[in-house]
Each structure stands twice: as C-alpha cells, then as structure tokens.
C-alpha cells in the first residue's frame with residue numbers, strides 16, 4: 369500500500385478542500401480506505417485523523433474494507449424499480465447482513481447498486497461478478513445465495 373500513497377499525494381498540495389478528492393484517489397488505487405492510509409492523509413493535510421474518518425464515514429461512496437470476492441450489483445433503475453428492485457435489494461441485504469457499499473466481514477460479498485445494468489427488458493436484475501441474473505424475485509434471491517454457498521463448499 370505504502371508504495372502508491374506517496375505517488376497519489378504528490379498530485380496534491382495538502383489543502384483541506386482536497387480531502388475528498390484525495391480519499392477518492394486512494395480508494396481508486398487501493399479499492400478501499402485502509403485506516404493507515406487515512407491517517408497518512410490526515411498528516412498530509414494537517415488535520416486530525418478523526419476529521420478524515422468523519423468525512424469518509426459520511427459519504428456512502430467510501431469503503432473501509434476491501435471488495436469481497438463476490439460482487440453483487442443491484443439495479444435501481446426505473447424499469448427495475450417499478451418491477452420490484454426495492455424488495456430485491458431488501459432481500460439481498462437480509463441475506464448478506466450488509467448495506468449498500470459494504471462488504472461482509474468474511475470478505476466474501478460486496479454489495480452495491482447502479483443506475484442501470486443495461487438489460488431493462490429482463491427487470492428486475494442484478495449481477496453476480498458481472499453475470500446477469502434476471503427477472504429476480506425474493507425467492508430467486510434466496511435460491512441464488514443457497515447456490516452460491518453450495519458452489520463455495
């Protein structure tokens with residue numbers, strides 16, 4: 369991690385209004401915001417680490433754990449929304465025990481939502497590591513995770 373952080377910081381002056389762009393750049397590079405990196409960003413911008421943690425916690429875009437091995441992406445676009453995407457999202461959250469933008473503690477799954485997956489005719493949709501699962505229902509979500517568990521064992 370350390371090898372890329374000085375390189376990222378070298379593009380900035382350390383002004384406080386650069387905090388969010390710096391955190392975005394760190395996350396783009398590392399995939400998440402490790403505590404050590406946030407402390408170094410705080411030193412660089414000459415602000416308390418608690419301020420950096422506070423900002424990072426406020427914005428849903430920031431992650432504090434690496435992405436999981438299995439990336440679940442749920443479409444929240446209009447076509448999917450009117451055909452039940454909110455229930456699908458609720459069921460996935462229930463199954464995984466995480467909110468959007470979070471990763472399960474075992475680093476198996478990450479959950480995020482997107483504006484459109486591009487297969488609106490098959491709504492509601494989600495993807496599992498890029499593979500589209502279409503015409504989803506709560507029951508199909510349960511079956512999907514049962515299948516994923518079987519594949520993993």
Ligand code: FES
Nearest residue numbers: 443445448485488
């Ligand atoms: S709106 Fe969901 S795939 Fe387009």
